[in-house]
Amino acid sequence: MFRKYLKVASVVYQEGTQYRLQYVASFLCVIFPLLAVVFLWRTVFQDIQMIEGFTESMMITYYILVALLTDLVSPGIMMYITEDIREGTLSKYLLRPISRRWYHFSEEIGISLGYSLVALIVILGFIFLFAVDFYFPANLLYIPLFLVSVGLSMVLGTGLTYLFSLSAFWLEEDTGLDYVLEYLVPILTGALIPLALLPEFVYQVASFLPFKYLLYFPIEIFLERITLSEIGYGLFTQILWIGVIYLLGAWVWRRGCRRYTARGG
Amino acid sequence: MNTVIKVESLQRVYRSYKKEPGFVGSLKGLVKRQYLNVEALKGISFNIQEGEFVGYIGPNGAGKTTTLKILSGLLYPTAGTVEVLGFTPWRRSNDFRRQIAFTMGQKEQLWWDLPAMESFLLNKEIYSIPQRAFNDQLAYLTELLAVKDLLDIPVRNLSLGERMKLELIASLLHRPRLLFLDEPTIGLDVVSQKKMRDFLKEYNRREKTTIIFTSHYLKDIEELCPRVIIINAGSLLFDGGLDELTRKYSPHKVLKLTFTDGIPAGIERYGEVIGQDELTVTLHVNEEGVAHCARELLGNFSIEDISIVEVPLEDTIRKIFLTQE
Numbered sequence: 377m378f379r380k381y382l383k384v385a386s387v388v389y390q391e392g393t394q395y396r397l398q399y400v401a402s403f404l405c406v407i408f409p410l411l412a413v414v415f416l417w418r419t420v421f422q423d424i425q426m427i428e429g430f431t432e433s434m435m436i437t438y439y440i441l442v443a444l445l446t447d448l449v450s451p452g453i454m455m456y457i458t459e460d461i462r463e464g465t466l467s468k469y470l471l472r473p474i475s476r477r478w479y480h481f482s483e484e485i486g487i488s489l490g491y492s493l494v495a496l497i498v499i500l501g502f503i504f505l506f507a508v509d510f511y512f513p514a515n516l517l518y519i520p521l522f523l524v525s526v527g528l529s530m531v532l533g534t535g536l537t538y539l540f541s542l543s544a545f546w547l548e549e550d551t552g553l554d555y556v557l558e559y560l561v562p563i564l565t566g567a568l569i570p571l572a573l574l575p576e577f578v579y580q581v582a583s584f585l586p587f588k589y590l591l592y593f594p595i596e597i598f599l600e601r602i603t604l605s606e607i608g609y610g611l612f613t614q615i616l617w618i619g620v621i622y623l624l625g626a627w628v629w630r631r632g633c634r635r636y637t638a639r640g641g
Numbered sequence: 642m643n644t645v646i647k648v649e650s651l652q653r654v655y656r657s658y659k660k661e662p663g664f665v666g667s668l669k670g671l672v673k674r675q676y677l678n679v680e681a682l683k684g685i686s687f688n689i690q691e692g693e694f695v696g697y698i699g700p701n702g703a704g705k706t707t708t709l710k711i712l713s714g715l716l717y718p719t720a721g722t723v724e725v726l727g728f729t730p731w732r733r734s735n736d737f738r739r740q741i742a743f744t745m746g747q748k749e750q751l752w753w754d755l756p757a758m759e760s761f762l763l764n765k766e767i768y769s770i771p772q773r774a775f776n777d778q779l780a781y782l783t784e785l786l787a788v789k790d791l792l793d794i795p796v797r798n799l800s801l802g803e804r805m806k807l808e809l810i811a812s813l814l815h816r817p818r819l820l821f822l823d824e825p826t827i828g829l830d831v832v833s834q835k836k837m838r839d840f841l842k843e844y845n846r847r848e849k850t851t852i853i854f855t856s857h858y859l860k861d862i863e864e865l866c867p868r869v870i871i872i873n874a875g876s877l878l879f880d881g882g883l884d885e886l887t888r889k890y891s892p893h894k895v896l897k898l899t900f901t902d903g904i905p906a907g908i909e910r911y912g913e914v915i916g917q918d919e920l921t922v923t924l925h926v927n928e929e930g931v932a933h934c935a936r937e938l939l940g941n942f943s944i945e946d947i948s949i950v951e952v953p954l955e956d957t958i959r960k961i962f963l964t965q966e
Binding site: 379380382383384387390391467468470471472473474633634636637638 | 655716735745759764769
C-alpha cells in the first residue's frame with residue numbers, strides 16, 4: 377500500500393535528475409539570494425548590536441535556514457495539479473487506483489529531497505567558504521523540536537499547495553492567483569524578513585494564518601527565540617492547521633471532481 | 642455470459658458560458674455570465690457482455706468520448722443509471738479501478754523523460770501486481786508488440802507509434818477486465834495501424850478482455866469489431882452486428898460495369914445509377930436481385946468488365962448520418 381507512494385517519490389526524483397542543467401541552475405538560485413542578504417545584513421549590523429532580539433549571527437543563520445527549508449516546505453509544484461486539471465491530464469490519476477493527494481505528497485517529497493540535498497551541500501560550502509558565524513542552539517533539546525516542527529511544516533506545506541492547486545477546478549483561466557501567492561507567501565512565511573521586524577499589525581495578521589508555521593516558527597525554535605511552552609503551543613497549532621487544511625482539501629477535492637470535465641481527451 | 646456494462650437513459654449536460662470577444666467582452670463576462678447548456682448525451686441505453694469487442698463510432702462531438710469518460714468514472718452523468726463491472730464508476734473505488742484501463746491517444750501515463758520500464762514499475766506498485774504476474778504479462782506484451790528493445794530508452798526519444806505501443810502495455814500490465822480505447826490508432830502510419838489492430842485482435846481473443854473502441858478509421862472497426870454502436874449528436878443511431886448494419890442501411894451491392902461500345906440507354910432500370918462516364922457505369926442493385934441482374938446484363942449487352950462489391954462501410958455510415966439530419 378505504502379510502497380506505491382515510495383515508488384512515485386523515486387520516479388519523480390529520477391525524472392528530476394534527468395535535467396542536470398536545472399540542478400546547476402538551482403545551485404545558483406540558492407547561492408545568489410543568500411549572498412545578497414548576507415552582505416545586506418553585515419552592513420546593517422556594522423553599527424548595531426541587536427535588532428528585535430536578533431544578533432548578526434542569528435540573522436545570517438535565519439536566512440541560511442530559510443534557504444535550506446524553502447524547497448522542503450513549499451516546493452511549488454502547485455503548477456502540476458493546476459495544469460492537470462486545466463488540461464485534462466488529471467484523468468490519468470483518476471483512472472488508476474491511487475489517491476491524487478498522496479501522489480502529490482510523494483511527488484513533493486521526491487522533488488524536495490532532490491533540491492534540498494543540493495541546497496544542503498551548497499550551504500555547507502557557503503558556511504565554510506565565507507567563514508560564516510553560524511548560530512547553533514545551546515540547548516540541544518531544541519534540535520529535535522526543530523526537526524519535528526520542520527516535519528510538520530512539510531506536511532502543512534504540501535497540504536496548502538494542494539488546496540490552492542484545486543482552485544483550478546473553478547478558475548478555468550489563469551487568474552494570476554499563482555503570482556499573488558508567489559509574492560505574498562514569502563512575506564507571510566517570514567522568508568523575506570523575519571516577522572518580528574514587520575509592523576505589529578502585519579505580524580498579528582501573519583500569526584492568524586498558517587503560513588507562519590511553514591518557516592518562521594521552526595526557525596524561531598532553532599534560534600532559541602521562544603520558550604518551551606511557546607514551542608508546545610506552536611506545535612499544537614501546526615497540527616491543528618494540518619487537520620483543518622487536510623479536511624478542507626478533501627472536501628474541495630470531492631466538489632471539484634464533480635466539475636471536472638476531463639477536457640481535451 | 643456476464644453483462645459488464647449496463648447503461649440506462651444516460652444523459653450528460655455540459656455547462657459553459659458565452660464570452661464576447663475582446664477585453665470589454667471579458668469584463669462583461671465577469672459581471673454577468675450567460676450560461677450555455679450543451680446536451681452531450683441525450684439519454685442513451687445499451688448493454689455490453691463480457692469479452693465483446695465493440696466499435697463505438699460517430700463524428701466529432703457526437704458524445705463518444707463523453708460516454709467513455711462516464712463509463713470509466715472520470716465524469717459524473719447528469720441523469721441515468723450506469724453499472725460497470727457491478728460498480729458505479731464515478732465513485733472510483735479502488736476495486737473498480739484495478740479492473741479497468743483507458744487509453745487515450747495523447748494522454749500519456751508514461752513518464753516523458755524516463756525509460757518506459759520506470760513507468761511500468763510504477764504501475765506495478767500502483768496496481769499491486771505480484772512480481773510473477775508482472776513479469777509474465779510484460780514478457781507476453783513486449784513479445785507480441787515487438788518492443789523488447791525499447792524499454793530502456795527515455796520515452797521522449799521514441800516515435801509516436803512506439804510510444805503508443807508502450808502506452809498500451811502500461812494499460813494492460815494489470816490485466817484489466819475492461820479496456821477503453823479512445824482512438825488508439827490516431828496519427829499512426831498504415832503499417833503501425835495494422836500492427837495495432839493485429840495486436841488488439843489477438844489480445845481480445847486470448848484474454849477475453851472486453852474492449853470498447855472508438856476510431857475514425859473504419860478499417861479498424863471493420864477488422865476488429867463484430868458489434869458497432871453508432872452515436873450522433875448525443876443519440877444512439879444503431880446498435881448491432883456489423884453485418885446487420887449493412888443489411889439494414891445498405892441492402893444493395895455495388896455493380897460496376899464497363900461496356901465495349903458505350904453505355905446503353907435505359908440502364909437505370911437495373912438499379913440506381915451512382916456514377917458514370919463514357920464506358921463505365923456504377924449501379925446500386927438490391928442484394929436479392931443482383932445475380933439475376935448481372936446475368937441479364939451480360940446476356941443483353943457486350944460487356945468488357947464487371948465487378949460486384951459490398952457498399953463500403955464509409956458510405957453506409959455517411960448515409961446513416963445524413964438520413965438523421
